[in-house]
Amino acid sequence: MPATRLRGREAGPPFPFHRLCPVPITRTEESSEFRRPMTDECWQDAVRTLAGQIDPAHRRLLEAVANEISLNIKALDTLMDRYCRETCPSCGNPCCDGREVFYNRADLLYLLGTGKPVPPGQTRRTPGEACRYLTSGGCLLPRDERPYVCVWFLCEPQMGLFQAEKPATQRQVINTLLDTRSYRLGLESLHDKSGCRLKEVHSTGSECPCTEK
Structure with a gap:
């Protein structure tokens, strides 16, 4: 895959989130909230609750x-599809069978931000259940609507393919993933900021003084 097909930068600021938003990234890890089996009713309630926590500002x-x-994930699609075609059919323990793969809060914030319908449920309703979106023909969801762990994770055979790529391609893939991580941490930080503002508005009737104008 030619390096020019990827959006990832060769080098640059480590937190591209700041190019879009002045809110500082206050997190180093994503929240594990919602990362568990959920009934469809609980899932839909969680989506509604999170959507209601988004500050209109x-x-x-x-x-x-x-x-x-979304653009970053789509930029990786061709490469990841090729890796899957070359490794998954002969794999005896497919990553997609993992029972600990779930959407987390950053996934939901991202999905709500896209404006697309959120998938109808968590990956599984009960512990140990197979992923509801996995079929014999692969995943039912487009790559940019899957839990992010399903996007970035490379198994050992796929890592071998990646290490055989040209250095420029490797750099661009890595930087695209780093950019995406910073954007996702930015979404979490933005949510934290919104929570602070909405709490202040509710309790005092005025905007939180730390909110950017």
Whole structure:
């Protein structure tokens, strides 16, 4: 795959989120909230609750960041599809069979920001259940609508293919993933900021003083 097909930067600032949003990234890890088996009713309630926590003042920022994440994931699609075609059919222990793969809060914030319908449920309703989106023909979901772990994870055979890529391609893939991680941490930080603002508005009737104008 030619390096020019990827959006990833060769080098540059480690946190591209700041190009879109002045809110500082306050997290180093993504929240594990929602990362568990959920009934469809609980899932839909969680989606509604999270959507209601989004500060209207940050809606456009959320959409802009979600768009960048989507573009990054789509830029990796051809490469990842090739790796899957070359490794998955002969694999005796497919990663997609993993029972600990779930959507987390960053996934949901991203999906809500895209404006697309959120998938109808968590990956599984009960512990140990197979992923509801996995079929004999592969995943039912487009890559940019899957849990992000399903996007970036490379098994050992796929890592071998990646290490055989040209250095320029490797750099661009790595930087695209780093950019996406910073955007996702930015979404989490934006959510934390919104939570602070909405709490202040609710309790005092005025905007939180730390909110950017």
